[in-house]
Amino acid sequence: MSKAKVVILGAGYAGLRALKSLQSKRLDIDITIVNKNSFHYESTYLHEVASGAHNAERISYEIKTVINPKQTTLIEDTVVVVNKDDKTVELEKTGLISFDYLIFALGFESESFGIKGVEHYGLPVVDIETAQKVDQHLRTQFSKYNETKDDAYLSVAVCGAGFTSIEYIGELTLQLPKLVKQYAVPIEKVQISCIEAMSTLLPMFDEKLADFGIQKLKDRGVNFIVGTPIKELTADSVIYEEAGELKSIKAKTIVWTTGVKGSSIVEASGFEQRRNRVMVENDLTAPGYPDIFIIGDCSAVMDSSTNRPYPPTAQIALKQGINAADNIEAKLKEKAMKPFTFTALGTVCSIGNNQAIGEVLGRNLKGYPASVMKKVIGDRSLIETGGVKIVATKGRFDFYR
Ligand SMILES: Cc1cc2nc3c(=O)[nH]c(=O)nc-3n(C[C@H](O)[C@H](O)[C@H](O)COP(=O)(O)OP(=O)(O)OC[C@H]3O[C@@H](n4cnc5c(N)ncnc54)[C@H](O)[C@@H]3O)c2cc1C
Structure with missing residues (x-):
């Protein structure tokens, strides 16, 4: 029997965390990850590049550093559409690739709200x-x-x-x-x-x-x-x-920078969506497509405490990546699917290098301590996906950076 094929679209927070988690499970599967570029970038630091505070290298690293070449193939290409009923994905240069299980994690795009100009x-x-x-x-x-x-x-x-x-x-x-x-x-x-x-x-x-x-x-x-x-x-x-x-x-x-929507590939692929976000089932699959997981900014998950979807964040994207990997393992082993649950740990907003405001685990923080907290959160996530070496080579242990 041939190995199950898992395809991950997007190597952002959600996709790369799903890959890392799947690889660690040592399942007898072939994994393909498709991304526009050969590198992963931390979207949460894009403002640092936009303001000229840091260069792009500081917030990005090669995807191959996370890949286990014995199990995973990286395709550097652009996704055009997902043919969800045929279980294929059309890529700009490569053409069609097929999957048994798909993790759709193509992130966000700018929202114009139809405003002129x-x-x-x-x-x-x-x-x-x-x-x-x-x-x-x-x-x-x-x-x-x-x-x-x-x-x-x-x-x-x-x-x-x-x-x-x-x-x-x-x-x-x-x-x-x-x-x-x-x-x-x-x-x-x-x-x-x-x-x-x-x-x-x-x-x-x-x-x-x-x-x-x-x-x-x-x-x-x-x-x-x-x-x-x-x-x-x-x-x-x-x-x-x-x-x-x-x-x-x-x-x-x-x-x-008025707001974002999910990837336009969501709509192009015919998923039921609102602002390119799919209201996923509680196991993170697309309604009617039990082998397609939609995670990160392309998904919407209802927060029962507010009766509104959780705001799209890196925090939820990372957790969804792990959950989707767990559920692919559950499917392969014919076990019960794990419902996705989420508790936000808090939010920290930078107001420039060593100043920030935030609410973390119910505590309000401001000024330098909040900025340190922001860097600790970012570095922790970088260590978990990219490894300690990457954090050190980027000079990210310096909290006054
Ligand atoms: C300036 C800024 C600050 C933020 N600060 C925070 C914060 O403090 N805390 C927080 O939790 N969240 C924050 N966010 C939100 C957070 O960055 C997003 O919620 C998160 O990046 C979503 O993760 P994702 O994996 O869905 O998408 P992404 O991380 O955007 O990854 C998507 C990946 O898909 C690739 N891709 C896209 N389209 C295609 C295609 N057609 N073909 C192939 N590849 C494609 C992209 O190249 C990218 O690698 C911030 C966002 C911004 C812009």
Whole structure:
């Protein structure tokens, strides 16, 4: 009898953790992992690349370091569609590959909410390429200021005030002194604005904690425009609505971090979905497809305490990776499937290198201790998937980095 074929799509938090867990089980199976690039990147640190604080190498490592070549094959290719009834996956260069069990973990994409101009003028932060583009774009605008003396080249508009926006702004404000020196531009003319539709900022934290974080950013000169839905982006402006009136802010750098949806391959493959997220069964399989597991940001899992899906996070993605691997083992051994359960350990939001706010295991943290906690959480996850050597080679044991 031929070995069962397990295919994992995506080598992000969810996919790579599933791979690591499956390999450790020493099952008699063949595993194939498909990813766009040969490397894994830690999406939770993309803002550091976007702000120019760190280079891409710092937050990425080669997938082959996690692979057991005796059992697993890496295909560096782009997934086009999953033919769920035929149990095949179409890849851009390789063509069709077949599977007995599939783990679908293709992560997230930027959400435009259908707002005019976003696709053209908004700069998303969703992977290494887009994060690097934000940094390069801002540098180009700063250098153009000296040719034109147009202040719009020194204006950065960050759309949305969710986690990614706040973490990006936090890091950018700390990078600014270096940037203005490098491009010889006047720091007093640099404007960083954050435009948010909701009137409450960082609502996931208690009010005092959120105020502490926002005040830190205001002290660094950030202008928050809140309760103002964005209506349109143009090449050099963000148009928003305030008290029923349309207003605009000039900016040549427009960072679009208002929110994310799951991979568009979810919809292309015909799964029942909402914003490219599949409401999975409690064993993490897609409804009607017991051999297809959907995990990470492409999945939605209901939180019975709030009656809403859990927010998509690396934390839940990692746990789902382990659970999906356990359930593939259970299927192969004809044992009962393990229902997925999740308790969030907390959330920490960076406001720039050694400052953060967070709620961890019911305790509120702020300032340096919170930033250390953020780094400990990130390093722990990196050790568990990539190994201690990778953490050390990336200089990640330095908590003042
Ligand atoms: C700036 C930022 C900060 C964040 N901070 C936190 C935090 O503090 N805590 C937290 O828990 N979460 C945080 N998140 C959210 C977290 O990063 C995501 O929830 C998590 O990355 C989801 O994991 P995933 O495995 O589903 O997707 P990803 O980690 O995005 O992995 C998807 C993988 O699939 C690959 N891929 C995508 N499409 C294709 C295709 N068509 N073909 C082949 N390969 C493909 C990608 O290259 C990638 O390797 C943050 C996100 C951002 C952007």
